[in-house]
Amino acid sequence: MQQIGRQARAASRIIATANRGQKDRALEAIAQQLESNVAALVSANAKDLAAGKEKGLEAALLDRLALTESGVAAMAEGCRQVASLADPVGEISDMSYRPSGIQLGKMRVPLGVIGIVYESRPNVTVDAAILCLKSGNATILRGGSEAIHSNQAIASCIAAGLSDVGLPEHVVQVIDTTDRQAVGELITMPEYVDVIVPRGGKGLIERISRDASVPVIKHLDGICHVYIDKEAEFDKAMAIAINSKTHRYGVCNAMETLLVHESRAQEILPPLCEQYREHGVELRGCEKTAAITDVVPATEDDWSTEYLAPILSIRVVDDFNHALDHIAQYSSGHTESIVSENYTTNRAFIQRVDSSSVMVNASTRFADGFEYGLGAEIGISTDKLHARGPVGLEGLTSQKYVVYGNGHIRK
Amino acid sequence: MQQIGRQARAASRIIATANRGQKDRALEAIAQQLESNVAALVSANAKDLAAGKEKGLEAALLDRLALTESGVAAMAEGCRQVASLADPVGEISDMSYRPSGIQLGKMRVPLGVIGIVYESRPNVTVDAAILCLKSGNATILRGGSEAIHSNQAIASCIAAGLSDVGLPEHVVQVIDTTDRQAVGELITMPEYVDVIVPRGGKGLIERISRDASVPVIKHLDGICHVYIDKEAEFDKAMAIAINSKTHRYGVCNAMETLLVHESRAQEILPPLCEQYREHGVELRGCEKTAAITDVVPATEDDWSTEYLAPILSIRVVDDFNHALDHIAQYSSGHTESIVSENYTTNRAFIQRVDSSSVMVNASTRFADGFEYGLGAEIGISTDKLHARGPVGLEGLTSQKYVVYGNGHIRK
Secondary structure, eight states, X not given: OHHHHXXXXXXXXXXXXXXXXXXXXXXXXXXXXXHHTHHHHHHHHHHHHHHHHHHTOOHHHHHHHOOOHHHHHHHHHHHHHHHHSOOOTTOEEEEEEOTTSOEEEEEEEEOSEEEEEEOSOTHHHHHHHHHHHHTTOEEEEXXXXXXXXXXXXXXHHHHHHHHHTTOOGGGEEEOOOOOTHHHHHHTTOTTTOSEEEEESOHHXXXXXXXXXXXXXXXXXXXXXXXXEOTTOOHHHHHHHHHHHHHSOSSSTTSEEXXXXXXXXXXXXXXXXXXXXXXXXXXXXXOHHXXXXXXXXXXOGGGGGOOOOSSEEEEEEESSHHHHHHHHHHHXXXXXXXXXXXXXXXXXXXXXXXXXXXXXXXXXXXXXXXXXXXXXXXXXXXXXXXXXXXEEOTGGGEEEEEEEEEEEEOOO | OHHHHHHHHHHHHHHHTOOHXXXXXXXXXXXXXXXXXXXXXXXXXXXXXXXXXXXXXXXXHHHHHOOOHHHHHHHHHHHHHHHHSOOOTTOEEEEEEOTTSOEXXXXXXXOSEEEEEEOSOTXXXXXXXXXXXXXXXXXXXXXXXXXXXXXXXXXXXXXXXXXXXXXXGGGEEEOOOOOTHHHHHHTTOTTTOSEEEEESOHHHHHHHHXXXXXXBOOXXXXXXXXXEOTTOOHHHHHHHHHHHHHSOSSSTTSEEEEEEEHHHHHXXXXXXXXXHHHTTOEEEEOHHHHHHSOOEEOOGGGGGOOOOSSEEEEEEESSHHHHHHHHHHHOOSSEEEEEOOOHHHHHHHHHHOOSSEEEEEEOGGGOSTXXXXXXXXXXXXXXXXSOOEEEOTGGGEEEEEEEEEEEEOOO
């Protein structure tokens, strides 16, 4: 691992100053390598799938592990999309003269070496590598052992693409070991790794955050709320509550708890719950909800559970402050949305809810790198430091101060 | 500590949404409390000084511990200066419509609760507390045990000032214990503390970074370089090399190593070293330097030492790349400056040097929150994540996404 770290550090110096043209040509070369090696990729993946079946992996895991021809085409397409994004590196902002006469600005620069630790999806290998590449960073990737053949086949394509345009292959290194110790070393080498981005389940992320001595950009729970206010417009409330829950279930920006102002519960809950039932959503509710419509009684645990499934907890709240209190107590700080026509209530919601995305009259499903125009995302940070919310290319960079003088000295 | 943490978290919710007027009135009230309690502050400090002398503290430490009437006046003036700074909280930037129709922006918000761990200077108690207050954060301060009476007297003034304007006293809490365990608890309560800012010597900062489970904004070494290029203008090189070293010695943005292009060493080093000697600076040099002027031979250790003293190491480098290599190997990533008239060389220096401040034809002494227009600084971060370089109010905030819709849902 020390050797891999040293190689990454050396490669990071080169990729940090590569110009946009060269990085974009590398992305195109990687796309072409993936396309021309589609058969090899699918057959490497078949080995992983066979081994997975033998080991008795769950169907859902096998599904995530699978790489088809169209999956490879999507990875190549991803490379070309990232190539089309603006290069954040070198962007200078806030340039101005100070009273001393120096001219001061901030220049965006790569972070250096980014370690990615992830689970079974092999497409993460490409997704993460190309975002880091475009933002001028070297990457060390450590995927799940169950995807080892797929990841190595993908790594070969990336290495070949880098080499095609004269960039060092060590810009992207896929750790080819399946031993668990490698992760432990990767996340404790601050001299070689500048940040760790874990991608996977909560267990993985908590373990890495606990053990890492390198900073971690975390993507923890999405316990997202929609609050239907006293002054909500009925149609907007219905549309947003349905869309936030049922558009997709297994995603972090899906609503897990619906809060409804007591004065509107009788009117809104019966038709809304009817629609949820049509979508096959299991409903769990507080006592007041249960008095209005047929729900399973919600327990205390329900308020702090990320279902990632067609299950919804519903709570009738006394007023706006009760909704804020519930959110402050149970939200994971990912995304919350209010449905209201009241100017002052909406401003207070925006100001007082401390989540990475705070919305008015919009579905929580919009909290997403593509929807936010980042082009692509490496994750959605639930941290407050450095990067918060969807993390795109900019989140993989830092800024340094640049000073232009003409012989200026401090008096 | 758990109790203090809970109180800080509760107070952080209130100060986060306090408006600028209230925060500025609190700062003025704290200034007035300090001014009207100057006698009590100086006499509390006298107790610390007496205890320190008894314990045999070094003169330099006693000097840092001392709080005079003019020191109190300076603290009060600091409060008024911070009140005059713009409030970063609530600033919305990059507001634009996305193709989906949602309107997206980023709103600046406080981090929450900031833990400050520092050593003997009692003025840090006020400086740190007021920057955190203005940026909408609650603070838990843990100063050195040798300043305990001074810090508690200052804490009383801050509490009285907060109370004068109706803000909770728990917005700023000074830990009144001298036991070491308190620090250990403070830096491992992520549920109550969002970030730790250690201020003090390298030992303190390394210890805290190692043991903290809360993110740390670090201010480590300043091993700063000036590189005099082949195409440097003589007068600018002399002025910048002298100012960077001799303007102040005990500061992190002072130059510690001077690099001189071989082709200019014979011309520049003799008169420059003559001036250094007049300033009483001890010179240590590489072999090539020693062949030109009278210096102590530099050892390998010299290149990686932050002297914080009138000592300078000098190295004659073969060319620009040799200078870059030296900086990449030995710099602490704080501040480096090049003296050159060459357009391409200067652009390459700005691009390729990976430090929090990179300068052209300017003294390293400009790397400072006041000089950069931040108004005040809580430290100079040598980290790359979150905040880099001088950290002012903005570095004590985060950003959240805000989304305005009109019933928008994902298709």
